[in-house]
Amino acid sequence: MTKNGRAENFSALSGLYDRYFTVxxxxxxxxxxxxxxLRYQVYCVEHAFEDPSQQIGERERDRYxxxxxxxxxxxxxxxxxxxxxxxxxxxxxxxxxxLPLRKLLDEEDRVPLDQCDPARTAEIxxxxxxxxxxxxxxxxxxxxxxxxxxxxxxxxxLVPHMSLGLxxxxxxxxxxxxxxxxxxxxxxxxxxxxxxxxxxxxxxxPPIDHHGVRQxxxxxxxxxxxxxxxxxxxxxxxxxxxxxxxxxx
Numbered sequence: 001m002t003k004n005g006r007a008e009n010f011s012a013l014s015g016l017y018d019r020y021f022t023v024x025x026x027x028x029x030x031x032x033x034x035x036x037x038l039r040y041q042v043y044c045v046e047h048a049f050e051d052p053s054q055q056i057g058e059r060e061r062d063r064y065x066x067x068x069x070x071x072x073x074x075x076x077x078x079x080x081x082x083x084x085x086x087x088x089x090x091x092x093x094x095x096x097x098x099l100p101l102r103k104l105l106d107e108e109d110r111v112p113l114d115q116c117d118p119a120r121t122a123e124i125x126x127x128x129x130x131x132x133x134x135x136x137x138x139x140x141x142x143x144x145x146x147x148x149x150x151x152x153x154x155x156x157x158l159v160p161h162m163s164l165g166l167x168x169x170x171x172x173x174x175x176x177x178x179x180x181x182x183x184x185x186x187x188x189x190x191x192x193x194x195x196x197x198x199x200x201x202x203x204x205x206p207p208i209d210h211h212g213v214r215q216x217x218x219x220x221x222x223x224x225x226x227x228x229x230x231x232x233x234x235x236x237x238x239x240x241x242x243x244x245x246x247x248x249x
Contacts, residue, residue, distance in 0.1 A: 017238065020077065021162070023169040025176070026070035026084070034081035035070050036061055042128040049211045064100060064125075067092035069177060071169030073129075073162065082130040085166045087173040087182070088123040099123045101183050101204075105216055109205030113218055116181045124170055124184040129162055163193055164235060171242035174221055183218035185210050191217070198231025199224050 026032045036059035043060050044052040050060055065086070073083030090096045096118045102110055113121070174182065184201075185208065186194075191201060201217035201224075208214055221243060228236035 017165070018076075020075065021165050022074045022076055023071055023083075023165045023172070023242075024074065025169075025172060026072045031072050031081065032070060033059065035072050035084035035086075038081060038084050038128050038130060039126055041131070043126075046131060047211075064088050064093065068125075069173045070126075071166065071173055073165045073169065080130075083162060083166050084126065084128050085124060085169055086126045087170060087177070087179065088125060089177055089179075090121055090123075091119055096121055099183070100125070101185055101216055104185060104208055104210055105204055109216065112202065112204060113183055116218070120179055121181040121183065122174065122177070122179045124182050127166060127190070129166075163190070164197060164238065167194070167197070167199070168239050168242040171221075171239050175243050175245060180221050181218060182221060182224075183216070185214040185216050188213060188215055191215055196231075197235050198228040200227050 024031070026035045039060035040052070040055060040058050043049040044055060050062075052058075055061065068086040068088045070084060070086045072081045074080070075082045088099060090099055093099070096102060096114060096116065099113075099121075101123050102113060105113070170182065173179070183204070186201070188207070194201070199219070201215075201219045204216040204218055208216060225236060225240055225243065228239060
């Protein structure tokens with residue numbers, strides 16, 4: 001595809017995406033409260049990951065929230081928060097050794113993570129999407145769109161982009177806080193979805209049982225962007241703009 005063709009593709013995809021969704025840091029009390037409310041719905045009500053009796057006011061929180069930054073996905077037509085994700089900053093909780101993921105790994109599997117810059121490594125967690133955007137059968141965690149509200153051709157283009165929106169949110173948070181490496185314990189289905197975007201993570205040991213089967217993994221942010229550029233240039237443009245604060249040429 002020519003440079004002009006890529007630019008047109010990006011413009012069309014970005015325009016369509018931005019018509020329906022906005023991802024922003026949850027940097028106001030109202031947005032942060034909406035993220036905690038959504039987490040409660042997903043992690044305590046829909047799935048028994050966390051004990052609702054241990055939560056206050058139907059808001060899911062844990063001890064890592066004070067050392068984390070958060071992003072929310074807003075559905076523009078309704079102005080509702082329909083997705084959230086957080087980035088746990090190690091320098092805010094005592095270094096890489098304090099990351100929740102590291103505590104789930106054995107000594108050998110921790111080595112690649114421990115070799116990262118402790119000031120520039122963070123953990124992605126508390127990915128959640130509203131149930132109203134997860135419509136397909138067996139789609140327990142990963143999002144769809146309200147097909148009654150969108151033309152068929154727009155549905156086909158936007159179905160995968162709820163997760164892409166949250167990845168854009170992670171990019172914004174990482175850029176704002178100087179993060180160059182991210183790690184996470186991800187569901188295999190989410191890893192496969194991200195792989196289709198060109199986002200390839202390095203496994204840290206075998207899958208573990210943590211809120212279901214999860215794969216501990218990590219990646220350099222620039223390597224993730226390079227994979228997107230090779231696999232899906234238009235997706236790369238969206239996330240690269242969030243991470244670098246501009247649209248690449």
